[in-house]
Amino acid sequence: DAKTTQPPSMDCAEGRAANLPCNHSTISGNEYVYWYRQIHSQGPQYIIHGLKNNETNEMASLIITEDRKSSTLILPHATLRDTAVYYCIVRVPNSGGSNYKLTFGKGTLLTVNP
């Protein structure tokens, strides 16, 4: 079962920042937080991941709380093409155990409105 909780849907105005929350209150010390998104009818696309420090790349920023029980994915200037389902997943990246694979929940459907 997925170890994360996300709101089923969110709306955002085009050009504004989109802040997508994720709760992972049972996260273990060696589990990373991964974010993927899936645009309609396409395969999931990797966005970003982090352990405990905030991370930023060309697509988004990831803010992880100090206790690591929740995180927020930030799309700084959302566009219509960012409309997608966003998945928050916890995983141990360098493990041969059961956490090696990605376990998806239902994610958050982000709709960016013009």
Next chain:
Amino acid sequence: DTGVSQNPRHKITKRGQNVTFRCDPISEHNRLYWYRQTLGQGPEFLTYFQNEAQLEKSRLLSDRFSAERPKGSFSTLEIQRTEQGDSAMYLCASTDTGYSTIYFGEGSWLTVV
């Protein structure tokens, strides 16, 4: 890198027929995954290969499903005697030795009529 490639992208088949999907992972990625996704749901894990060895199979992978990765490169997923409930998108993904980022293909849509 050309990314994870899946073929065919779309397949319509009659109930009872066999279908096969192919996945070409990113070059030098030795770990390969198959997932299935139905409408409104997140992807569900089916099976995992490390090189040519199939190391894990989900209980979702019934006896009608078989996956192979004969030389540790491309993989095939075959569904025998298809049923309407098999209609879904089948996703392939790959990663490298460090179990780091997993990259997905665009998926293969199956419609069983």
